[in-house]
Amino acid sequence: MKKIRWAVVGTGSIASRMVEEIRRTRGGAVVAVVSRTPERGRSTARAWGVGSWSTDLADLIEKSREKRESRETIDAVYLGTPHPAHFEPALIALDRGVPVLCEKPLTASGYHTRLLVERAREKKVLLMEALWTKFQPLIRRLWDYLDHGHLGQVRSIRGELGFPAPFEPEGRLFSPKLGGGALLDLGVYPLWLPLAFWGEPRNLAVFGTRASTGVDESSTAMLAFSGGGRATIETSIISALEDSMTIYGTKGRIRVPAPLFNPTRIEVIPHEGKPEVWTTRPRGLNFVHQIDHFHGLIHKDEKESPIHSLDDTLLLAKVMDQILGEL
DSSP: OOEEEEEEEEEHHHHHHHHHHHHSSSSSEEEEEOOOSSSHHHHHHHHHHHHHHEEEEHHHHHHHTTTTTSSTTOOOOESSSSSSSSSSHHOOOOOOTOEEESSSSSSSHHHHHHHHHHHHHHHHEEEEEEEEEGHHHHHHHHHHHTTTTTSSSSEEEEEEEEOOOOOOSSTTTHHHHHHTTTHHHHHHHHHHHHHHHHSOOOOOEEEEEEOOTSEEEEEEEEEEOOSSSSEEEEHHHHHOOOOOOOOETEEEEEESOOOOTSSSSEEEEESSSEEEEEEEOOOOTHHHHHHHHHHOOOOOOSSSSSSOOOHHHHHHHHHHHHHHHHH
């Protein structure tokens, strides 16, 4: 099976980690980098050992197609830039029929997320939000356990994630232009499970504070779902929160301790019987599971992931918009 050849958009730390992880898989290779400036593109390509770089994703894709047998032909695009910079390059790739794996959140707003999803479905091109946690083996085991009813009826989920970041008004976490704020940076990690399990909440209440730049610096969202389920989601970039999730059911509870986004241990505490501890060793940085999944989707010519669908992405974006709107 031929390797999937990637163009990576972005030159920061997340993009660099993704390059490492693509190379850790058997099925992928990084062949190009896209940067905002020629200087950064050239130096990053050299540092990564990549043969091609550009400041223009559209031009890069078109030129790669002129050399169909070249090792630099682009089969997939990864977007590792700050989330306000996802929309335009994603559209460029989708319009040219190139599958896109886009760092979470897919965009900085529900509106732009809907536009991208509509374009992907219209063009029949694979698009997936890179919610890497959802693809990890322990999380897949947790989902299977809940799905088979081993915890009984799930009544409540509590998740929290936060850290005290230095206040830098022009920095990624506090700048509105860079999509700053605790929820967009951290919220998908405690939020995805209750939404995947119960669907759209029927109502929510939000408490929190905003930084002087206008972005949310902390929030606590309480969500109520049809059928009685409820969730409490807390995020912060000014406080050190526990970085964990607890799931409460009629037959016991499950705790996912830190790091919530990359767990190596899950504690199952039944009301009856002995507690269990599930553990695993990370495979690299653990991005590889979602990369392998994405490679498989390309080889099968699938247009959406069955694990993290575009409907899942749309719901996450909608609820995050609602939370920020209530703050």
